[in-house]
Amino acid sequence: MKVGLIGVTGHTGYVLRGIGKDQDSRIVGIATGSVGEKIAKRKDLQEATAGAPVYADYRKMLDELQPDIVAVACYFNDHGRITIEALQRGCHVFVEKPLALTIDELERVKKVYAASGRHLAAMFGLRYQPWFLTAWESVQAGAIGQIRLMNAQKSYKLGQREAFYKKRATYGGTLPWVGSHAIDWLHWFSGERFCSVYAAHSRRDNRDHGELEATALAHFTLTNQVFASVTVDYLRPDQAPTHDDDRLRLVGTAGIMEISGNKVFLLKDGGVQELPLLPAEEIFLDFLQQAKGEGKCRVTAEQSFYITEAALRARQSADEERVVAFP
Amino acid sequence: MKVGLIGVTGHTGYVLRGIGKDQDSRIVGIATGSVGEKIAKRKDLQEATAGAPVYADYRKMLDELQPDIVAVACYFNDHGRITIEALQRGCHVFVEKPLALTIDELERVKKVYAASGRHLAAMFGLRYQPWFLTAWESVQAGAIGQIRLMNAQKSYKLGQREAFYKKRATYGGTLPWVGSHAIDWLHWFSGERFCSVYAAHSRRDNRDHGELEATALAHFTLTNQVFASVTVDYLRPDQAPTHDDDRLRLVGTAGIMEISGNKVFLLKDGGVQELPLLPAEEIFLDFLQQAKGEGKCRVTAEQSFYITEAALRARQSADEERVVAFP
Numbered sequence: 001m002k003v004g005l006i007g008v009t010g011h012t013g014y015v016l017r018g019i020g021k022d023q024d025s026r027i028v029g030i031a032t033g034s035v036g037e038k039i040a041k042r043k044d045l046q047e048a049t050a051g052a053p054v055y056a057d058y059r060k061m062l063d064e065l066q067p068d069i070v071a072v073a074c075y076f077n078d079h080g081r082i083t084i085e086a087l088q089r090g091c092h093v094f095v096e097k098p099l100a101l102t103i104d105e106l107e108r109v110k111k112v113y114a115a116s117g118r119h120l121a122a123m124f125g126l127r128y129q130p131w132f133l134t135a136w137e138s139v140q141a142g143a144i145g146q147i148r149l150m151n152a153q154k155s156y157k158l159g160q161r162e163a164f165y166k167k168r169a170t171y172g173g174t175l176p177w178v179g180s181h182a183i184d185w186l187h188w189f190s191g192e193r194f195c196s197v198y199a200a201h202s203r204r205d206n207r208d209h210g211e212l213e214a215t216a217l218a219h220f221t222l223t224n225q226v227f228a229s230v231t232v233d234y235l236r237p238d239q240a241p242t243h244d245d246d247r248l249r250l251v252g253t254a255g256i257m258e259i260s261g262n263k264v265f266l267l268k269d270g271g272v273q274e275l276p277l278l279p280a281e282e283i284f285l286d287f288l289q290q291a292k293g294e295g296k297c298r299v300t301a302e303q304s305f306y307i308t309e310a311a312l313r314a315r316q317s318a319d320e321e322r323v324v325a326f327p
Numbered sequence: 328m329k330v331g332l333i334g335v336t337g338h339t340g341y342v343l344r345g346i347g348k349d350q351d352s353r354i355v356g357i358a359t360g361s362v363g364e365k366i367a368k369r370k371d372l373q374e375a376t377a378g379a380p381v382y383a384d385y386r387k388m389l390d391e392l393q394p395d396i397v398a399v400a401c402y403f404n405d406h407g408r409i410t411i412e413a414l415q416r417g418c419h420v421f422v423e424k425p426l427a428l429t430i431d432e433l434e435r436v437k438k439v440y441a442a443s444g445r446h447l448a449a450m451f452g453l454r455y456q457p458w459f460l461t462a463w464e465s466v467q468a469g470a471i472g473q474i475r476l477m478n479a480q481k482s483y484k485l486g487q488r489e490a491f492y493k494k495r496a497t498y499g500g501t502l503p504w505v506g507s508h509a510i511d512w513l514h515w516f517s518g519e520r521f522c523s524v525y526a527a528h529s530r531r532d533n534r535d536h537g538e539l540e541a542t543a544l545a546h547f548t549l550t551n552q553v554f555a556s557v558t559v560d561y562l563r564p565d566q567a568p569t570h571d572d573d574r575l576r577l578v579g580t581a582g583i584m585e586i587s588g589n590k591v592f593l594l595k596d597g598g599v600q601e602l603p604l605l606p607a608e609e610i611f612l613d614f615l616q617q618a619k620g621e622g623k624c625r626v627t628a629e630q631s632f633y634i635t636e637a638a639l640r641a642r643q644s645a646d647e648e649r650v651v652a653f654p
Contacts, residue, residue: 226529256563
């Protein structure tokens with residue numbers, strides 16, 4: 001598989017790690033995706049893709065190299081447009097989330113995707129961490145019965161972020177950027193569909209990060225009267241031992257499962273059991289294999305669209321201070 | 328202080344433990360508060376109050392014994408009415424939460440209280456546990472800066488509960504009964520006022536508990552764009568090591584404080600520190616001392632009313648599936 005990389009901003013590491021495990025694939029070219037992106041600053045990328053030509057214009061790269069797969073990871077407002085262009089040129093697309101910043105743009109991507117016959121997955125790479133895989137497999141096997149209630153947490157260090165994070169127009173908002181991972185867990189673990197969302201977010205105490213929301217909280221009502229909270233913050237101290245503090249609590253009819261501190265705990269019957277972890281997997285390798293016709297990626301296109309929609313509706317709820325129903 | 332006990336249902340243990348530490352006070356009488364309560368079943372109470380007369384009619388007890396303080400802990404729909412009667416007879420009132428099951432009844436209690444010149448506190452006894460006292464003192468001392476986001480959890484074993492839990496009319500709902508503790512923490516720790524609430528609750532999988540909600544989730548917006556989630560469930564496995572799994576996460580501008588597993592953790596600067604615990608205190612002893620003019624109870628009457636209101640508005644939100652604003 002010939003892989004073209006567009007953008008040097010998001011989780012390009014997924015692409016490098018995944019392709020490193022597939023002898024049949026290689027990065028054939030790199031291009032900036034957004035005005036303002038600096039490839040020169042990403043020496044790691046250049047080293048990892050030594051020999052691959054660098055393009056200032058990704059369209060030129062697509063036309064000249066005709067990659068089988070395009071990985072898109074630029075400023076967030078350009079994900080949707082570039083995804084459409086790549087699909088229209090016949091490429092499979094592996095794209096950073098959120099894959100669109102408005103519902104309208106998302107609908108355009110869905111339409112082009114449906115006509116393309118190509119594969120698409122958004123970078124919900126956290127699913128592939130050992131603790132999420134372990135918990136998910138265990139829940140699917142019935143360890144906690146039916147899920148009734150979910151509490152998801154994303155807590156990040158803010159640090160000092162690039163300028164594009166400080167504008168809603170280029171960043172999209174904290175619920176789509178950080179929150180969408182947690183929103184993905186809700187649907188992925190429970191299999192329930194979203195009925196409505198009520199959310200709030202605040203830019204206070206964002207340490208000169210303009211329009212970036214430092215805190216957010218969302219309340220989802222899912223099918224079968226399943227409820228879920230998503231709490232998001234950028235207030236994790238900069239000196240904390242890890243960048244993030246991801247957590248998920250799943251309350252079921254036959255037990256309670258928790259992911260915390262990169263471990264999985266199952267409370268069932270008389271005590272809490274720490275589950276032995278499954279090995280990590282690579283999201284981009286999973287996608288590559290699907291593109292080669294050798295399986296199905298854990299992150300489906302339908303899920304990629306659906307979670308983007310859910311995150312955008314959560315943002316809308318917070319912006320408009322009202323409950324937003326899903327159609 | 329002469330203490331009269333009305334009801335044998337709620338946290339009467341607070342009264343017994345508190346009075347045991349005050350040589351100046353004693354229980355002078357016990358009465359049932361609600362039709363259906365069985366004093367005969369509470370041998371522990373009878374032993375602890377040996378010699379105190381038992382009344383079938385609490386009004387008769389109030390008139391004959393003229394207690395200085397009345398502790399009310401019967402079926403939840405009778406809290407408000409009995410509180411009013413006791414205040415009107417000149418008693419201080421220590422009452423199980425929720426102290427009313429409707430906003431109208433709450434307003435009546437507030438009015439009688441205001442005219443009474445007596446003291447009142449609801450049984451928010453969890454505040455007096457070492458972990459809550461420790462976290463609260465630390466937060467008030469500025470350990471985490473300004474609170475921006477809060478996540479509170481109440482998880483209980485359901486077991487097999489008395490019949491009155493199975494009817495909304497006598498139980499009042501899971502958000503007022505279980506959730507009110509967590510709602511109390513939000514206001515008590517942050518000092519913020521409630522602006523609005525959005526909540527949901529479900530009776531599914533309540534194991535033949537009629538109208539009792541087995542799960543609930545509430546989203547509060549407080550002043551200064553502080554947000555808070557309250558998750559409540561009765562799905563803790565019956566064989567779990569403890570009855571409850573109370574947690575509170577407080578995200579501040581200068582650190583994150585967590586109460587979990589009866590411990591307190593402070594994430595600040597480079598690492599997580601477990602705080603040494605302050606000693607437990609007794610809520611009823613605190614109230615007794617206030618009644619004697621020797622201090623101020625940590626749980627004020629204003630807070631008791633306010634948290635009851637917040638819990639009832641959360642229940643209303645869940646019942647009506649809409650955001651409810653605070654006046």
